Amino acid sequence: MAITTEKLFGVHATALKTYSNRNRVLASNIANADTPNYKARDVDFKQVLKQATGGTSTLHRTHARHMDTSPNGAARPGDLLYRVPHQPSLDGNTVESDVEQAQFAENAMRYQASVMLIDRRIKGLVSAIKGGR
Amino acid sequence: MFKIFDIAGSGMSAQQVRLNTVASNLANAGDVAGSPEEVYRSRQPVFSTFADALGDASSVGVHVRGIVESTAPPTQQYSPGHPQANEDGYVFSSNVNTVEEMVNMMSASRSYQNNIEVLNTSKELMMRTLTMGQ
Numbered sequence: 476m477a478i479t480t481e482k483l484f485g486v487h488a489t490a491l492k493t494y495s496n497r498n499r500v501l502a503s504n505i506a507n508a509d510t511p512n513y514k515a516r517d518v519d520f521k522q523v524l525k526q527a528t529g530g531t532s533t534l535h536r537t538h539a540r541h542m543d544t545s546p547n548g549a550a551r552p553g554d555l556l557y558r559v560p561h562q563p564s565l566d567g568n569t570v571e572s573d574v575e576q577a578q579f580a581e582n583a584m585r586y587q588a589s590v591m592l593i594d595r596r597i598k599g600l601v602s603a604i605k606g607g608r
Numbered sequence: 609m610f611k612i613f614d615i616a617g618s619g620m621s622a623q624q625v626r627l628n629t630v631a632s633n634l635a636n637a638g639d640v641a642g643s644p645e646e647v648y649r650s651r652q653p654v655f656s657t658f659a660d661a662l663g664d665a666s667s668v669g670v671h672v673r674g675i676v677e678s679t680a681p682p683t684q685q686y687s688p689g690h691p692q693a694n695e696d697g698y699v700f701s702s703n704v705n706t707v708e709e710m711v712n713m714m715s716a717s718r719s720y721q722n723n724i725e726v727l728n729t730s731k732e733l734m735m736r737t738l739t740m741g742q
Contacts, residue, residue: 495733496666572722597741
């Protein structure tokens with residue numbers, strides 16, 4: 476039996492990668508909170524998770540010039556989207572610090588949860604290998 | 609993951625420049641001169657995004673593209689006794705808006721703190737990841 480990270484940690488290995496990418500996107504939003512004309516971005520996390528857990532609905536593209544099979548060119552999971560602001564500001568910036576902070580905190584918590592679950596899994600395996608000693 | 613430090617760092621240095629201009633503006637708020645050309649004009653940094661140095665579209669830092677001088681007209685005062693007054697007896701004082709600068713300062717310091725918070729959280733997450741399974 477080959478041991479893969481998929482088998483060992485389930486969706487959490489992919490989840491960690493997604494969280495860390497999203498962290499970067501949110502950090503960019505926070506850093507650009509005062510930049511004129513900057514548009515806040517984010518990924519649709521639910522879609523990414525759906526794809527990671529096997530519910531994929533689009534063909535996998537390995538090159539940017541491959542044909543897009545998603546329905547009417549809709550965004551694919553993992554695509555960077557633009558956030559719809561509650562209160563857009565006059566300088567064209569759509570970052571809302573409070574929203575970004577809340578999202579960042581939530582994302583960090585999710586990351587920690589995934590790390591903790593992987594951690595427990597490793598500890599469980601080590602315990603099984605050692606026979607509980 | 610390490611790019612997050614670059615992003616937050618770029619935000620912090622940009623806000624630092626903004627704080628510096630606020631300090632210069634406030635220090636020179638009372639500046640007077642004999643002509644509108646010589647008098648100190650309020651300076652404002654212009655922020656813009658920079659993505660190319662960091663690679664992909666998901667990591668966008670910020671940098672100060674330049675510092676512009678305000679074009680608002682300096683206030684003119686009639687005070688013939690002033691040593692710097694021109695031949696008509698007028699002095700010109702700088703166009704720094706003190707209230708605006710104070711607001712600018714608070715906004716800059718809050719943004720700076722936000723970036724530090726991002727940095728701290730990311731560092732903690734990284735440390736957790738490093739000690740995974742120990």
